[in-house]
Amino acid sequence: MDMVLIEELALEAVIGVYEWEKRIHQRLLLTLELGCDIAQAARDDDLGATLDYAAISQRLQQYCSEHQFELVETFAERIAALLREEFGIAWLRLTLKKPGAVADAAFVGVRIERGEYGR
Numbered sequence: 089m090d091m092v093l094i095e096e097l098a099l100e101a102v103i104g105v106y107e108w109e110k111r112i113h114q115r116l117l118l119t120l121e122l123g124c125d126i127a128q129a130a131r132d133d134d135l136g137a138t139l140d141y142a143a144i145s146q147r148l149q150q151y152c153s154e155h156q157f158e159l160v161e162t163f164a165e166r167i168a169a170l171l172r173e174e175f176g177i178a179w180l181r182l183t184l185k186k187p188g189a190v191a192d193a194a195f196v197g198v199r200i201e202r203g204e205y206g207r
């Protein structure tokens with residue numbers, strides 16, 4: 089299956105379990121693998137026939153600025169649902185990293201896959 093990729097998109101989010109985290113913005117890094125048949129777009133050289141990674145990135149940064157959550161799990165699930173509903177994405181793999189959360193780890197986070205692969 090073809091995929092459109094977004095690697096480590098920086099998001100400034102209000103996210104965290106603890107009270108001090110609800111008063112600050114923290115940097116998240118979002119990586120997306122988005123199932124998408126790119127054959128027609130390549131044949132016709134047509135952005136309208138594929139997923140516009142710039143439009144998706146902008147929408148996610150907007151969404152991030154308008155919402156706050158405690159868990160990275162919740163944020164990942166909401167983003168996955170948004171992508172499937174608004175952009176008609178049948179399958180995706182999403183990796184959400186919270187680099188500053190654990191001092192001795194390069195990053196912590198979650199990875200989820202949603203939808204049917206190959207549809």
Ligand SMILES: Nc1nc2c(c(=O)[nH]1)N=C([C@H](O)[C@@H](O)CO)CN2
Nearest residue numbers: 103104105106158159160161189190
């Ligand atoms: N599985 C998770 N564990 C933890 C989360 C989370 O979102 N998912 N969040 C926190 C705190 O907000 C942490 O990031 C602050 O250091 C702790 N564990």
